[in-house]
Amino acid sequence: MTPTAIHHDDCRTRFIFDDMPVRGLHVRLENVWQHIVNQKNYPAAIRRALGELLAAGSLLSGNLKTEGTLILQVQGQGRLKMLVVEATSAHTVRATARWDETAAIGDNDSLNELLGDNGVFVLTLQPKEGDPWQGVVPLEGGSIAQMLTHYMKRSEQLDTHVVLAADDAACGGLLVQRLPEEILNDDAWAHVSTLAQTVTAEELTTLDAQHVLYRLFHETPPRVFPAENLEFACTCSRGKVSDMLLMLGGEEVGGVVAEQGSIAVDCDFCHEKYVFDETDVNALFGADIVDAVRQEAKRVQ
Structure with missing residues (x-):
């Protein structure tokens, strides 16, 4: 394997070592990342953490065995929610973050400082068919990569090494993992994981897979599969917002429309705005819920 001049902006690349049971993935996102970070005015520390989690999700979803969606969440009770x-x-x-927009957030604040106490790491798999898992x-480690490594070891009993990076221009990541139910010499695994640790943040955000893998593993080159293009896509829809309003109930939705004339819901991922006026919500609930709210307000006055 020799490096080429090909430059991949939004690609995930799989590789495997034929002489040892170790697989891996590399990802680098530039255009997709720019689209996401331009949706909100993210503080630098949160932007960096979100980019690392985006790279992590892009890596892990490469191992999905069925059609569906993989959701990674990091939740806390501090300034970063x-x-x-x-x-x-x-x-x-797609990706987004929620935080206390009134709080001061330093460019170099650590993830643990931002999340505060009782943080959790949540991985959800929603298959196209079948039940979600x-x-x-609890959060372990001071970075997204460390949290993910601990999660894989604790939940899936798989030795995994993850390196992630994000800056204003791009985000990227590298994952190497022992194949399940395969025997691997500990020295061989230590060799591969140690080499993976030497990749730098700058390399992950600026170089394509061939350059990164050649730099790391040129003495024992892996077999590299064709790159897969990744794209930003939001799954929000007016139908999904309608379902959410139905769950809120006619009294609450009708009350907002009676007071404000309509109810508006913004998608947190793409900022698409969905507006429902009085006619819309009455049709949604199959009754004149807005007038019912107005009549009830008059009755209790």
């Missing part, structure tokens, strides 16, 4: 990434078997991703573990 939540990071969430969704990656699908159709090679699409979810794993929840």
Whole structure:
């Protein structure tokens, strides 16, 4: 394997070592990442953590065995409330974060400082067919990569090494993992994982897979599979918002419309705005819920 001049902006690349039971993935996202970070004015520390989680989700979704969606969430009770990434078997991703926008957030604040106490890492698999599966573990480690490594070891009993990076221009990641139910010499695994640890943040955000893998493993080159293109796609829809309003109930939705004339819901991922006026919500609930709210307000006055 020799490096080429090909430059991949939004690609995930699988590789495997033929002489040892170790597989891996590399990902680098540039255009997709730019689309996501331009949706909100993310503080630098949160932007960096979100980019790392996006790279992590893009890596892990490469191992999906069925059609569906992989959701990674990091939740806390500090200034940073939540990071969430969704990656699908159709090679699409989306990501967002929620935080206390009134709080001061330094550029170099650590993830643990931002999340505060009782943070959790949540991995959810929503197959296209069948029941969803979810794993929840306390946060361990001071970075997304460390949290993910601990999760894989604790929940799937798989030795995994992950390196992630994100800056203003791009995000990227590298994952190497022992194949399940295969015997691997500990020295061989230590050799591969140690080499993986030497990849730098700059290399992950600026170099394509061939350059990174050649730099790391040129003495024992892996077999590299064709790159897969990843794209940003949001799964929000007016129908899904309608379902959410139905769950809120006619009294609450009708009350908002009676007071404000309509109810508006913004998608947290793509900022698409869905507006429902009085006619819309009455049709949605199959009754004149807005007038019912107005009549009830008059009755109790």
